Amino acid sequence: xxxxxxxxxxxxxxxxxxxxxxxxxxxxxxxxxxxxxxxxxxxxxxxxxxxxxxxxxxxxxxxxxxxxxxxxxxxxxxxxxxxxxxxxxxxxxxxxxxxxxxxxxxxxxxxxxxxxxxxxxxxxxxxxxxxxxxxxxxxxxxxxxxxxxxxxxxxxxxxxxxxxxxxxxxxxxxxxxxxxxxxxxxxxxxxxxxxxxxxx
Amino acid sequence: xxxxxxxxxxxxxxxxxxxxxxxxxxxxxxxxxxxxxxxxxxxxxxxxxxxxxxxxxxxxxxxxxxxxxxxxxxxxxxxxxxxxxxxxxxxxxxxxxxxxxxxxxxxxxxxxxxxxxxxxxxxxxxxxxxxxxxxxxxxxxxxxxxxxxxxxxxxxxxxxxxxxxxxxxxxxxxxxxxxxxxxxxxxxxxxxxxxxxxxx
Numbered sequence: 442x443x444x445x446x447x448x449x450x451x452x453x454x455x456x457x458x459x460x461x462x463x464x465x466x467x468x469x470x471x472x473x474x475x476x477x478x479x480x481x482x483x484x485x486x487x488x489x490x491x492x493x494x495x496x497x498x499x500x501x502x503x504x505x506x507x508x509x510x511x512x513x514x515x516x517x518x519x520x521x522x523x524x525x526x527x528x529x530x531x532x533x534x535x536x537x538x539x540x541x542x543x544x545x546x547x548x549x550x551x552x553x554x555x556x557x558x559x560x561x562x563x564x565x566x567x568x569x570x571x572x573x574x575x576x577x578x579x580x581x582x583x584x585x586x587x588x589x590x591x592x593x594x595x596x597x598x599x600x601x602x603x604x605x606x607x608x609x610x611x612x613x614x615x616x617x618x619x620x621x622x623x624x625x626x627x628x629x630x631x632x633x634x635x636x637x638x639x640x641x
Numbered sequence: 642x643x644x645x646x647x648x649x650x651x652x653x654x655x656x657x658x659x660x661x662x663x664x665x666x667x668x669x670x671x672x673x674x675x676x677x678x679x680x681x682x683x684x685x686x687x688x689x690x691x692x693x694x695x696x697x698x699x700x701x702x703x704x705x706x707x708x709x710x711x712x713x714x715x716x717x718x719x720x721x722x723x724x725x726x727x728x729x730x731x732x733x734x735x736x737x738x739x740x741x742x743x744x745x746x747x748x749x750x751x752x753x754x755x756x757x758x759x760x761x762x763x764x765x766x767x768x769x770x771x772x773x774x775x776x777x778x779x780x781x782x783x784x785x786x787x788x789x790x791x792x793x794x795x796x797x798x799x800x801x802x803x804x805x806x807x808x809x810x811x812x813x814x815x816x817x818x819x820x821x822x823x824x825x826x827x828x829x830x831x832x833x834x835x836x837x838x839x840x841x
Binding site (some may be wrong): 488502503511513610621628 | 697699700703713714821828834841
């Protein structure tokens with residue numbers, strides 16, 4: 442099996458959620474696994490001068506129309522949560538903690554957290570909520586809560602965000618497959634073709 | 642026949658060029674015409690705080706990869722011109738002048754100018770070059786040159802840019818169909834479905 446597809450995302454990103462709903466199945470078609478890499482876009486934006494979509498004049502208003510239309514098109518349950526955007530530290534750390542129990546655990550928890558936020562409107566930036574989601578995935582609630590304050594896990598998230606920036610990641614979702622970068626849920630079709638053909 | 646699809650674009654935008662290559666055929670499938678509306682994104686960016694893609698850290702580098710990949714995927718001849726980005730006043734004015742001879746003339750000249758820039762690497766910000774392109778489309782070279790300095794045509798471009806902003810246009814390409822906005826060549830599939838179904 443070839444190297445995993447790197448999947449970078451911020452838990453506050455609706456488009457990251459849309460990607461999360463399909464990326465594992467897409468990669469599996471090409472016998473690839475996916476390495477789920479939550480990052481903090483706020484940190485990246487300090488370097489790139491980027492801003493969260495809702496804050497951008499005109500573009501923010503458009504994005505609200507577009508994200509709902511994209512969800513309807515893809516048949517993905519989606520609602521902007523009452524609290525939005527959220528601080529993504531807690532769910533991101535939870536995923537890196539789950540990864541210590543295997544990459545499959547990280548993928549499952551990542552998707553479950555995204556669904557809790559964007560399909561169920563739950564505030565996954567609350568450690569208790571994130572731990573509930575972990576428990577529902579068969580992980581230890583207590584261990585999850587402890588991990589959220591583990592300096593090694595906190596540091597891991599900082600390092601992953603730093604590494605992502607070094608690789609050129611500036612948005613969410615962002616994929617890297619065999620060195621080729623793809624930004625946006627709307628580039629998954631190209632990613633699919635790239636994995637099928639090895640580039641064109 | 643229903644109202645035309647509004648197609649806003651900046652002549653310096655490669656993604657606007659990709660859209661230009663397909664939008665008339667897309668609309669024709671649904672018995673729609675397309676109203677070609679060149680605008681000056683630089684003016685829009687003064688309001689929105691947007692910046693030209695090449696100037697954005699990380700995103701600019703990615704865009705260069707993405708635009709070439711999109712062109713290859715769509716089978717569109719594409720090369721970044723030696724002089725890029727260009728000032729879009731001259732080709733934009735030429736299109737509004739051509740429109741005074743009918744919307745079909747505007748569409749034909751718009752596409753011809755885009756091709757001259759992105760397929761042939763010609764500097765369409767040069768009035769002589771723009772006039773050559775117009776002449777090759779069967780328009781009067783002399784009249785084209787005169788129109789580029791016509792205060793009424795200059796004012797038309799300013800007005801169209803202003804109107805576009807009022808409608809929420811912040812990027813290129815940008816489509817409005819029956820009031821529904823679509824941003825990006827990568828939303829033409831959704832636009833196609835919208836025109837087919839009247840929304841979903």
